[in-house]
Amino acid sequence: MLKKVVCFGEMLWDCFPDHEIPGGAPMNVALHLHQLGLAVQMISRVGNDAHGQKILDFISGYGLDTSCIQLDEQQATGTVQVDNADVENIKYTIVSPVAWDFIALRNKSLKAVQGADAFIFGSLSVRNHESWETLYHLLHEQVLNIFDINLRAPFYDFEQIEIILGYTDILKINEDELIIVADYFDIDLPEKSKHLEKSQLVCSYLTENFPISMVCVTLGSKGALIYQEGEIISHSGYKVKVADTVGSGDAFLSGFVKTYLDGKKPKEILDFACAMGAYVATQKGGTPRYKIEDVLKVKGAAK
DSSP: OOOEEEEESOOEEEEOSSOEEEEOHHHHHHHHHHHTTOEEEEEEEEESSHHHHHHHHHHHTTTOBOTTEEEESSSOOEEEEEEOSSTTSOEEEEOSSOGGGGOOOOHHHHHHHHTOSEEEEESGGGSSHHHHHHHHHHTTSSSEEEEEOOOOTTSOOHHHHHHHHTTOSEEEEEHHHHHHHHHHTTOOOOTTOOHHHHHHHHHHHHHHHSSOOEEEEEOGGGOEEEEETTEEEEEOOOOOOOSOOTTHHHHHHHHHHHHHHTTOOHHHHHHHHHHHHHHHHTSSSSSOOOOHHHHHHHHHHTO
8 A cells, every 4th residue: 555645835936037946845855755656645835826827737747636735816826036146155035925824724634644654844834823823733643743844044933843843753854954953952062073973962852852753864965864762873875976956855855754654774764865865966956757766776876
């Protein structure tokens, strides 16, 4: 039987000066999981406008279920204005408010989460009260809750994040976010400590103070690690020729979720997740079309 996953949050357009790309971390994750053979539903909201229709057409082209995506008659579809004049310092303006700030609690969405094997969500999608109330309600369902913390200043509130952590089973966090979390919870990190030591200290605190059973820390080109039951398992990642890194973190999470739900061990989970992230980094855009065999070639090329 197919594993069922529900993703909650933003669907949007990254608007560059000369082109637009559909995106949003939850949507990217949903599309990757769908391509990896899972039954996926996306809970989100788009405007009843041209951008909304285009993004619905885009994900329908992959065959992804759109039945839990709401239409908003007042708010526009989400956009992010991208200033890439300085490629070393790209600037993003996440427009607010937009349709995905107003995701309403619907019976269809509730039933989707109740029937899922995993529920995936981030912090950006709850910057507005209505979407926050909806997520908070859905967090109470008995399902594996996976929190991709995804801190995007200024759109996060640690009071909210503390509440979400109280319902989190698996946390995904990157090394920069790890430092922000350590600062908020006043976790003492030795000044010259390396990422393994920092991860050990922060992950230990989080798993002791919240119901989190596993933390995955992504380290960019240095790979990733899993913290579970006081133990760290790490992977150095796969070295590839990078086309762009857009969506590679979302691809990593998708590979992580697939192999976790398949019952794989942490070492195998990291291996496939790192291969997923590396493969997508070799492609243009965050959601290229592929088969699992394409991902496995990354591993073969590294031998």
